[in-house]
Amino acid sequence: MPASAAETFSQLAATPDERIDLAHAALSIAEVAEPHLDRELCLRQLDALAAAAGNHLRAEATEAGQVEALMRWLHDEQGFRGNDVDYYDPRNSFLNQVLARRTGIPITLALVYIEVGKRLGITLAGVNFPGHFLVRLVAPGPEIVIDPFGGRILSEEDCAGLLRSVMGPSAVLEPALMRPVPAKSMLRRMLTNLKLIYLRLGQLSEALACMDRILLLAPEEPQELRDRGLLHYHLDRYAEARADLERFLALMPQHPGADAVQPYLERARQRMSRLN
Numbered sequence: 001m002p003a004s005a006a007e008t009f010s011q012l013a014a015t016p017d018e019r020i021d022l023a024h025a026a027l028s029i030a031e032v033a034e035p036h037l038d039r040e041l042c043l044r045q046l047d048a049l050a051a052a053a054g055n056h057l058r059a060e061a062t063e064a065g066q067v068e069a070l071m072r073w074l075h076d077e078q079g080f081r082g083n084d085v086d087y088y089d090p091r092n093s094f095l096n097q098v099l100a101r102r103t104g105i106p107i108t109l110a111l112v113y114i115e116v117g118k119r120l121g122i123t124l125a126g127v128n129f130p131g132h133f134l135v136r137l138v139a140p141g142p143e144i145v146i147d148p149f150g151g152r153i154l155s156e157e158d159c160a161g162l163l164r165s166v167m168g169p170s171a172v173l174e175p176a177l178m179r180p181v182p183a184k185s186m187l188r189r190m191l192t193n194l195k196l197i198y199l200r201l202g203q204l205s206e207a208l209a210c211m212d213r214i215l216l217l218a219p220e221e222p223q224e225l226r227d228r229g230l231l232h233y234h235l236d237r238y239a240e241a242r243a244d245l246e247r248f249l250a251l252m253p254q255h256p257g258a259d260a261v262q263p264y265l266e267r268a269r270q271r272m273s274r275l276n
Helices: 005-015 021-031 039-057 063-077 094-102 106-119 156-167 183-202 204-217 220-232 240-253 258-275
Strands: 124-127 133-136 143-145 152-154
Touching: 005 021, 005 124, 005 133, 005 152, 005 204, 005 220, 021 039, 021 106, 021 183, 021 204, 039 063, 039 094, 039 106, 063 106, 063 133, 063 152, 106 124, 133 220, 143 156, 143 183, 152 156, 156 258, 204 220, 240 258
Parallel strands: none
Antiparallel strands: 124 133, 133 143, 143 152
């Protein structure tokens, strides 16, 4: 990735969660594919959405009513909805493309809700729900949970049913599953989704850019070090592969996948010695 983009994300990764601007961070992720995207245009689009939405929220006396009105306006009138035709299109993971195309995956649509809500004085937060990212109102009073992909308010039973559909019939909805997620965790989930999409498409350089960003957010994440090391190996970057795989094995010597990693590490060492 371009040096300027790497520097920007490195600075972001060093920022405390509560000070991270999610819109700017998401646009930094989009720069994996579009290094010259117009950030200011995207921010103006969010401002315009909030200004227009405000006219529809004035009649609502409660914050819960405002959230429901905002959801209806974004989904029904503005057409922000899940891309169930081509879910794995990388553009679904880029905030600038979601704003332009009005379609995305749960986590990027959640980001639109959060950012528009922020501009209206409504505190919404992401919920790192298994298999399907959600949004909730952070305020006293009744819990309001939104599925931004389908454009609907979810009851507790809806959430329990969604959990069972992902985790199996014995899964129990625990309060911890509904907690607001910190900014960096949300960014990691966005990057992990995108990484898997790029690997599925065979776009290895783009997948590597996602891994680099994930490891800026979580430098000692063992499985991410393993994945990046193996990708470096397949890209003939043996020094980088050696560093990542050695670190993975140092952190997780008893990992079930350690034996499978060892041959790649040995071959990386051998090929480095030949190059020297």
